[in-house]
Amino acid sequence: AYYELTKPGITLMVVISTAAGFYLALPREFLTLEFALLFVATVVGTALVSAGSCVLNHVMEHEHDRGMKRTMFRPIPSGRVSWINALLFGSVLIAVGLVILIAAQPLTALLAALTVFLYLAVYTPMKRKTQLATLVGGIPGALPPLGGYATISGSISAEAMALFMILFLWQMPHFLSLAWMYRKDYERGGFPMLTVLDGSGMVVARHIISYTVMLLLFSLLPTVFGDTGVLYFVGALALGSAFLFAGFRFLFERSNGNARTVLLSSYFYLLALITLMFIDKA
Numbered sequence: 677a678y679y680e681l682t683k684p685g686i687t688l689m690v691v692i693s694t695a696a697g698f699y700l701a702l703p704r705e706f707l708t709l710e711f712a713l714l715f716v717a718t719v720v721g722t723a724l725v726s727a728g729s730c731v732l733n734h735v736m737e738h739e740h741d742r743g744m745k746r747t748m749f750r751p752i753p754s755g756r757v758s759w760i761n762a763l764l765f766g767s768v769l770i771a772v773g774l775v776i777l778i779a780a781q782p783l784t785a786l787l788a789a790l791t792v793f794l795y796l797a798v799y800t801p802m803k804r805k806t807q808l809a810t811l812v813g814g815i816p817g818a819l820p821p822l823g824g825y826a827t828i829s830g831s832i833s834a835e836a837m838a839l840f841m842i843l844f845l846w847q848m849p850h851f852l853s854l855a856w857m858y859r860k861d862y863e864r865g866g867f868p869m870l871t872v873l874d875g876s877g878m879v880v881a882r883h884i885i886s887y888t889v890m891l892l893l894f895s896l897l898p899t900v901f902g903d904t905g906v907l908y909f910v911g912a913l914a915l916g917s918a919f920l921f922a923g924f925r926f927l928f929e930r931s932n933g934n935a936r937t938v939l940l941s942s943y944f945y946l947l948a949l950i951t952l953m954f955i956d957k958a
Contacts, residue, residue: 697824
């Protein structure tokens with residue numbers, strides 16, 4: 677139950693994107709003990725902070741989770757874990773993670789702390805007030821690769837911002853497709869998501885396509901900036917086109933099945949794109 681509170685899927689994606697940022701920033705002579713220790717500290721510290729933030733998100737939303745079919749069986753609303761124990765658990769994870777990141781790179785720790793603040797103090801309360809929460813929530817979700825890059829570079833460069841924008845834009849079609857599938861649940865829970873306000877789904881589809889087009893363009897920047905080679909560039913172009921095709925399918929038929937296709941395509945897209953970054957690092 678405690679493991680479930682950490683939202684393992686989200687934490688895994690955070691770790692993978694952080695590792696990608698770290699790897700792209702590495703100099704050629706990177707097979708040293710110093711860089712190995714930095715990598716472990718960055719990944720472990722980020723994983724702990726992400727996991728702790730997810731736990732505290734469960735704590736903050738456990739009352740609302742009881743009213744939604746998708747979330748009513750989570751550890752706190754189902755009674756498997758008390759909210760106080762979860763609060764202590766999440767707080768300890770965040771504290772330990774930040775200490776590790778401070779030792780690795782203070783700037784990375786600062787970005788992790790900003791992620792926690794935006795996710796818990798801004799995004800989570802906004803979810804029940806405005807559809808703009810999705811955009812705000814994309815910021816903490818896109819900071820991990822920036823942190824991974826900063827561990828090596830010690831600064832926030834244009835190359836690092838390209839990674840930030842890739843992950844930020846990726847989250848929009850990913851989350852909108854998920855929110856469309858569970859729009860009735862979000863409506864029952866009192867969340868004013870775009871998928872709740874747009875009954876026809878036409879605006880949702882246009883958003884998915886718009887963000888996917890921008891994602892395709894920004895995904896090419898690592899090669900433009902010299903972090904990756906031609907193989908990555910061609911692969912990113914192909915992956916973005918396939919992802920965009922899934923978005924157009926949803927536009928023409930706004931069904932749960934096509935929304936699920938967009939969602940699954942988003943997972944494949946991100947993992948394949950990061951794999952290409954690792955394979956074709958310049």
